[in-house]
Amino acid sequence: MRSLLRQLREAFPDAPLPPRPITEHRCPECDAADVLLGGQPWPEVAAGFPRECHHAFPLLTPAAQRYYLPAFMLSAFGSNGMQVDSLEAALTGGEFAPQSFTQDQRSAIGRWVVEYWGSWMGWEEPPPQLAAWWAEAGGSRAEPGNAG
Numbered sequence: 088m089r090s091l092l093r094q095l096r097e098a099f100p101d102a103p104l105p106p107r108p109i110t111e112h113r114c115p116e117c118d119a120a121d122v123l124l125g126g127q128p129w130p131e132v133a134a135g136f137p138r139e140c141h142h143a144f145p146l147l148t149p150a151a152q153r154y155y156l157p158a159f160m161l162s163a164f165g166s167n168g169m170q171v172d173s174l175e176a177a178l179t180g181g182e183f184a185p186q187s188f189t190q191d192q193r194s195a196i197g198r199w200v201v202e203y204w205g206s207w208m209g210w211e212e213p214p215p216q217l218a219a220w221w222a223e224a225g226g227s228r229a230e231p232g233n234a235g
Contacts, residue, residue: 109151136162
């Protein structure tokens with residue numbers, strides 16, 4: 088886990104912070120996410136991820152999603168894990184196409200996919216929609232649609 092954290096820190100800069108508010112909608116839930124996450128570097132958020140924000144990833148602005156992605160990925164290893172569905176949707180839904188990341192970032196995201204689904208969940212292959220990310224990190228060479 089330490090090496091994954093190191094890889095994420097090297098691949099994803101902690102500055103500049105996304106502009107606030109970090110949510111597009113104004114409601115108590117979005118405002119709370121802005122207060123608890125906004126204005127903090129993602130490594131600090133990851134170190135003490137607010138329990139109230141595990142479900143907040145889809146509420147964030149695109150800039151905030153991209154910035155706080157590593158914090159949400161790391162917090163998925165906690166006991167809650169509610170953010171995994173949102174992260175999977177973001178990584179496969181088009182808003183986070185692999186080519187929109189640097190090679191180092193793609194490798195770090197791929198490593199997270201391998202560590203989360205492989206080591207943490209015990210799967211031999213990732214969910215089919217994440218196979219390209221899995222392969223990016225040197226995991227199973229399953230092609231999308233062929234993973235079991």
